[in-house]
Amino acid sequence: MINFILDPSGGTPFYRQIIDQIKFGIASGKLKTGEQLPTVRALAVILKVNLNTIAKAYKELEILSILDTQQGSGTFINANGIVLTDEEKQRKIQDICKEFLTVAYTYGFSKDEVINELQNNQNNNFYNNLNNK
Amino acid sequence: MINFILDPSGGTPFYRQIIDQIKFGIASGKLKTGEQLPTVRALAVILKVNLNTIAKAYKELEILSILDTQQGSGTFINANGIVLTDEEKQRKIQDICKEFLTVAYTYGFSKDEVINELQNNQNNNFYNNLNNK
DNA sequence: TATATTGTATTAGTTATATAGTACAAATAT
DNA sequence: ATATTTGTACTATATAACTAATACAATATA
Numbered sequence: 001m002i003n004f005i006l007d008p009s010g011g012t013p014f015y016r017q018i019i020d021q022i023k024f025g026i027a028s029g030k031l032k033t034g035e036q037l038p039t040v041r042a043l044a045v046i047l048k049v050n051l052n053t054i055a056k057a058y059k060e061l062e063i064l065s066i067l068d069t070q071q072g073s074g075t076f077i078n079a080n081g082i083v084l085t086d087e088e089k090q091r092k093i094q095d096i097c098k099e100f101l102t103v104a105y106t107y108g109f110s111k112d113e114v115i116n117e118l119q120n121n122q123n124n125n126f127y128n129n130l131n132n133k
Numbered sequence: 134m135i136n137f138i139l140d141p142s143g144g145t146p147f148y149r150q151i152i153d154q155i156k157f158g159i160a161s162g163k164l165k166t167g168e169q170l171p172t173v174r175a176l177a178v179i180l181k182v183n184l185n186t187i188a189k190a191y192k193e194l195e196i197l198s199i200l201d202t203q204q205g206s207g208t209f210i211n212a213n214g215i216v217l218t219d220e221e222k223q224r225k226i227q228d229i230c231k232e233f234l235t236v237a238y239t240y241g242f243s244k245d246e247v248i249n250e251l252q253n254n255q256n257n258n259f260y261n262n263l264n265n266k
Numbered sequence: 267t268a269t270a271t272t273g274t275a276t277t278a279g280t281t282a283t284a285t286a287g288t289a290c291a292a293a294t295a296t
Numbered sequence: 297a298t299a300t301t302t303g304t305a306c307t308a309t310a311t312a313a314c315t316a317a318t319a320c321a322a323t324a325t326a
Contacts, residue, residue: 119248185287203303
């Protein structure tokens with residue numbers, strides 16, 4: 001379970017903040033496969049927004065196969081979303097790496113520089129913090 | 134110099150397509166430091182859009198210190214945008230690496246997996262293609 | 267089978283985004 | 297100087313994004 005929170009300032013839409021927090025929750029190991037998320041109504045009450053805002057966030061994550069929703073029972077972290085076929089996995093990792101290198105090159109960083117930075121333990125602080133909560 | 138082109142379909146705003154093409158141009162080495170870009174009016178005519186659309190793209194890249202604009206003379210690739218201080222450079226590379234790892238983890242990839250993928254030569258095809266144009 | 271619980275669909279209103287038209291201001295060049 | 301070239305500022309408008317109010321449909325459960 002996650003402690004959801006919304007920041008009304010900053011310009012990031014509510015539904016995207018929810019998406020990010022669920023993604024980070026999975027990335028950090030705080031949300032486990034099969035775990036049930038709050039119902040759209042429950043989370044809407046907690047965060048004081050309309051239930052459609054929650055539904056929109058859940059919907060996008062369902063399209064990405066990250067969540068699995070069943071009308072009548074609820075919304076769950078989807079195991080199959082993480083377990084892609086080898087082909088899909090290969091295409092996805094190529095996509096995000098290519099995108100990343102484009103950004104890095106634009107800022108003048110070489111591939112060796114970013115690889116070296118990635119291997120630096122400092123980069124893990126964010127995830128460590130999440131895990132220790 | 135770059136052959137700019139706009140795709141009206143696809144939903145990507147014109148000004149962002151221009152930004153991307155300039156960024157990719159720098160990343161690929163096709164645009165060099167000090168090189169002058171087309172004037173906002175010239176590029177507006179070429180691409181058949183309003184000059185404000187070009188100005189908006191140039192402006193965002195100037196904020197990122199990637200371009201240097203001087204009223205009366207023109208818009209240029211900015212050397213200082215790439216040459217950050219060591220501190221700024223360190224912060225920037227940490228930011229983009231942290232962001233990248235978050236995305237990778239969300240999709241279930243480990244740090245080792247993405248580092249291995251980055252070291253794969255296949256990832257460079259995009260940039261090689263740009264350089265060979 | 268009712269009834270409650272869950273996600274979904276429809277509609278509407280407000281705000282933000284994207285683009286354009288046009289006028290302005292600064293720098294350059296003649 | 298002054299005319300030209302450059303980017304900037306202001307305004308308007310159409311479209312999309314975001315959130316909400318409310319009704320609907322599917323599932324679970326008593």
